[in-house]
Amino acid sequence: MKATLIGLGLVLFVAGCGSDAGNTGAPWVWNLPETIPEPRVPDDNPMTVEKVELGRFLFYDKRLSGNQTQSCAGCHRQELAFTDGLPLAEGSTGQLTPRSSMSLANAGYQASLTWANEVLVRLEQQALVPMFGEEPVELGLANLEDELLQRMRDDERYPEMFAAAFPDEDDPISVDSITKALASFQRQLTSFGSKVDRWADGDQTALNQSEQRGLALFFGGTNAAGIDDAFECFHCHGGFLYSQSSDDAFQVFDQKFFMNNGLYSLDEDGSYPAGNEGIFDMSGDPADKGKFKPPSLRNVAVTAPYMHDGSLATLDDVIDHYARGGTLTESGPNAGDGFENPNKSSFLNGFEITEQEREDLKAFLNALTDGDFLNDPAFSDPFAQ
């Protein structure tokens, strides 16, 4: 009897607890291949259908910028795997960010977010950067949090949607709710439906001969010059994301991962262009110069231009870069030979590649495109419908 009372007390306590907010609502059902783990979902932001739907509206809503000219989707377009096709992303007031917009495909599986940041490990936390950041201005909402919430309250649709997504909150329209809904929407942007996935699932017809040869070369095959694992791609771009930087609901280790790939080397310290030197910008440790997160290669064919600063226009340029073992910049302020970068990954020593091998490798990279993901109406702009 006593135990029952204590049990009842616990239930009442938990049910009345603010941190439990959002547990009610239609539970989310993941639509994932059997081989793919579910993404990690923070305890204080369980997935619900209502939250994902709210997040979808917010993601595409220009009222989420200070001057109401830009939404998250302004830099993250579905048809480009949620990139923008530009070398550098441009904020709502026209300021350029130093980096290229990253794909949001499988954003919920990233061990760390953005190109090079060791502290951003949750989508909820990351959403605050484009919203409220000042250097540079992205969505430009700093100091406008009250106005932002008023815009939501004044809307025909939102009060009901926020209440449905956050039924335990007395005041469901809050900055915290916005970040949680945006994170929930992004967490379900999963993309595991490429031809390569069908091949891995046992469909022998999924990849043609060229794509199969490219796959073998990517994963350590011997090239025409007779070198085993000549291309070394999978060391940084392995795993189910095609990036070693990955996390999921069952992962117990911190798998943040940053590498220098020899894109620049301005001096003997291996400097990159100032202000854009990877995790060095935050750590100040010279050994961190040029270290960036290897991005997932899923949908890579539609996410040009490449690298953190969009400086390589095509997949051919990327292959040239790795074949040389680093990029040589002959003149100008960034002059230097990335091959010589002292922080460069030891895997990147260059390789010989025949025209056929190049075509095969590109065929494989193209086969990582998930057409269903790029066209899924569930991820599309709800205001356009």
Added chain:
Amino acid sequence: MNKVVVVIAALGAGAFGCGGGQEVSIEFAAKVGTEDFVCGQQYDNLGADDTSLVLSDFRFYVSGVELRNSDGDWVAVALDETNFQVEHVALLDFENGCNSQTGNEPTNTRVTGTVPEGTYDSVRFGMGVPFDLNHKNPATAPPPLNLTTMQWNWQGGYKFLRIDSGAFSMTDWRVHLGSTGCNGDPVSGGTTECSAPNVVVADNLGPFDPDTGTVVADFAALVAGAPLDVNQMMTPVGCMTGPTDMDCAPLLENLGLPFGGVPAPGAQSFFTAQ
């Protein structure tokens, strides 16, 4: 009105288990040399190059405020809970919204709370938000930790000090100080450490009478020796605490903070007690 203050003070004291005690109000002032900081005013002869700047923001967090009693022991001030104070952190805010893009009208020039009955002759504190409060979810933080212009989300945590000329511009001189080199854990979701916490230790203020004294934060002292007319290429104008932005070096030295692997050569000179 008095009643309200008493009730709040009593609650604060109760919450910190101090019991009884006396109210204390520690006055702060923002100055530029001998002049008071006035939001939107121009100040001349700043730094090594006698630079002129129009200053439009002047805010900083303090934490762990302590007074020294007649036994020579340091005693924590149990802060009142107000819109400018939470737990052991207070925001001193000298801008009045003269720049509406980043500022707001309310100001706060004092730290209020309770200490045990007694007489006190010195003050010390940290400028910054301590680690335990610096890395909680800012979207659910209480005032004064819920101001988006004081949040520093890309580094994690808060801007401990914000002094601006201009706003949202890549060309106006600004200083934003906060913890850098912070590391997150994707498994727990938390922040594990920061290689450069950058909390300023103000423990060299000398004699201070909490009833009549004022703690002065002096912008001219902050930028003493700093060449403000020049800016390191490809770095923000001013100092955003970038670990390799050498424009920060003289400022962090004046704040008594290590920079670029070099230990702090001396104590802070930004704050004085008057």
